[in-house]
Amino acid sequence: MARRPVIAVAGLACETSTFTPSRTRAPAFHPQRDSDIIKKYPFIQPGSPLGDAVEWRGALIGHALPGGIVTRDAFEMLSAEIVNRLTQIVASTKLDGLWFDIHGAMCVEGLYDVECELLKRCRGVIGPDVLVSASMDLHGNVSRQLVCHTDLITCYRTAPHVDVAETKERACRNLLQLIQRKANGEETVRPLKAWIPLPILLPGEQTSTRDEPAAHIYAAVPEVEAMEGVLDAAIWVGYAWADEPRNRAVVVVTGWDKEAISKGATKLARLFWDSRKDFTFVAPTGSYEECLDAALASDKRPYFISDSGDNPTAGGSGDVTWGLTQLLARPEFKTESGPKVIYACVPGPEAIQKAVEAGVGAIVTVTAGAEVDDIHAGPITMTGRVHSIKHGDRHAETEVVLQVGSVFAILTKLRKPYHLEKDFTELNLTPRSADIVIVKIGYLEPELYAMAKDWMLGLTPGGVDQDLERLGHKRILRPMWPFDRTVEDPDLSAHLIPMSNTLLD
Template sequence: MTLKIIPRPVIAIAGLACETSTFSPARTVSRDFHPRRGAEIIEKYKFLQEGTPLANAACWEGALIGHALPGGIVVRRDFEQLASEIMTRLHQIVAATPIDGLWFDIHGAMCVEGLDDAEAELLRRIRTVVGPDVVVSSSMDLHGNVSRTLAHGTDLITCFRMAPHEDAMETKERACQNLVDILTAPTRTGKPRKPYKAWVPIPILLPGEQTSTRMEPAKSLYDLVPVVEAIPEILDAGIWVGYAWADEPRNHAVVMVTGWDKATVMNQAKRLAAQFWKYREDFHFVAPAGSLAKCLDTAFASSKRPFFISDSGDNPTAGGSGDVTSSLIELLARRELQGKTGITMIYASIPGPEAIDVMIQAGIGATVTVTAGAQVDNIHSGPVTMTGIVFSIKHGDLNAEVEAVLQVGQLFVIVTKRRKPYHHESDFVDLRLYPRQADVVVVKIGYLEPELFDMAADWMLGLTPGGVDQDLPRLGHHRIHRPMWPFDKSLSELPEPTPELIPPSDESL
């Protein structure tokens, strides 16, 4: 038998990514996605740049990708604008040269006004342009959601295996490598052979702060993924925790396994799902947790410095609006931070466009009174007014645009023009703040990102209010499938997850 090989395949790139809380009053618009087009996409990913193995193996054609900071629901007209441009650019690519594959670069938890399964809908539209035979490889966040429709629409699918997501680029590269491997493998017909897929919905919905791979049982659970992937008949395996702060029917955990032997694919999917299900009662918060008052009391009494506290309910990298003021109001009332007590604290951060204008006009060293916060989320608390000294100002940040620090007693409050996450030491140092020398650092975040985790002598998870509240039952989900763990803890004997086999579109190749 003569085997045929596709000469250097052509692969298009498209996708939109935004982790979206339906419990936040914020809205995400097109500019928030910072769209990249054509060669700009290749510039973003070093593993696709000239001279790399993947660049040599295929011809990569960028359509459009957009990655927004997690936030509120995507405005429908803005989604339609970006989706329409993706279609137009794909039409142009296909008209110039037939394409063999498509890398679908997404997150998996994007919610759009009037759509329940935005990524699947976007892929459906893409298929109308590229056709059913083009091999689609999706890369996702493990906090994304894989609906049955999305599982059927993709040919290859993979997700992060670490939380925090230190393997994000590795995962995207793996999705591209898997795609190239399939497109360049010799086949009898010269058309690429597509794998079997097993999709397993699991009735568990947990926040990332209870499923970090730094700790058990998630660590052991995710350690199984490369073990399964190493089996010769298996191409890829993934475990999606799902996204807890959106109220949609697709929101739940999922296991997917792809490979060449359907029995092996089904058995290994069942193996991973059964292990996830077995661990369901063992997931706990990644750090000691409590109210903000409890966290502050513990931090002030501790000798460990710096002591970090996560203001988790308004975490902008989970979808929070970033401008809930309740925690800052509580901090301003603490006597430990009033006057020169010797305790220094950094708070990151609160949006306040008008406050920024006042601080810029007054200049560094000036004493000002400003009001900030609660312009988007005023459900949990109102705006906060502060009087302090302008400590520093910085222009040009991608997300915040302008940042300024207001010193109120021993509390250093970072004020931003637009919301911004603070994950890196340089985020603080650029503002003349040195978290390693502070006593306490309060950050709007969930689990600490690597740099913060490494510098924290100790830390606690503050169970604060907001659009990404860690207390899921009090948010009021009513559209997720029930029963669902941990919402239905009394139902201890829920049926075990069962894999669904999704065969390739043409098993004869």
């Protein structure tokens, strides 16, 4: 019986805003190890084609909620464990491949290009001959060095990301194909990568693949992938809320035919560059006041508003109180007979404890928020009735809904994103019957998007402010669109990058 190839799985993921004062620590990554990693991904479990064809070995993966810069101690501890576990795997078997399961926009105190640094440490254990396939978020950042250290590198093709599992499976399937080529003694195993950086840095809220021009740009990706001699094609939008030189859009096309991958990469890069002036926000935008005025004047229910500046799924601290403070100051919502509003959310551990002790139905006065990010507003104190309590959430741990006038404010022990209808219904809230639903988010995730009868993107302050120039980037490469409106046409010829053993030194 032929030997099954052995592939290890490792990686750390955290989309990190350098403009958010919070810090991300090791427990936030919820590390998974060994067989728990295999259980996480159905496409590598026994009974699946990849699961039966490969012996999968889980080292360690950790996926943190986006947030502030990762502490150096957290990174060193988790990366050391990854290296140690890979060392044990290599000592016990012949390792053929590594699936590098990352996001691509992680920042760590005192380090640069962290995903590449982590992969270099992994390469130091597994060696230069083991094949590596990286799967990433399209909001990740791809340096030339990271491309050099990988054999395959790909990313999502949708935003909102509805192809996460599909992308990761593709990364593993392509990796197996390379391993099989090597086992069959084919002369050319490692593909070339055509890498093209673009001087464009846009927020996700202007580049959703639901809308043009991103829709037609990303529609061209599978067309390039289908070209003879091409194995994979990918476009990274990049991550706008970190101030690093690697942060920008990038195209990578992978394959064995130099002419094909170069032509395909240039095609995608040209589509992106030529469309740069066409990117606009995914919804009507306005100040918070303008959004509330529009929602109150509309007959569309529920009306959603994105409190986008403190979006925890983009790297916001999640505890900015500015939006809730402004909401509760409006006279329209002062009484219980006012328009019903759901607001998600503000963390406040002490407020949670006090509300839980008082119980559902009790009237309490609590203070929450601004424990981390008090730049834009201080803690908020409010008096209201405890509407519901829920324990055991993966992110929030404990959630409380406090009714203040006609506003149902969700408070959490720890920050949490609200993307699903059940996030609300499990708190005895019915967003479909609300007048206004306000969430700390950018573009609406699919369930909320389908639920909203109308919506606006509030241009609110915070660590992931949509007004990028207001944040004050200093380290990104310039010129950069849209920071510089007179950017000359860049050189869109492809850089052909083989895997470089010299970078392992």
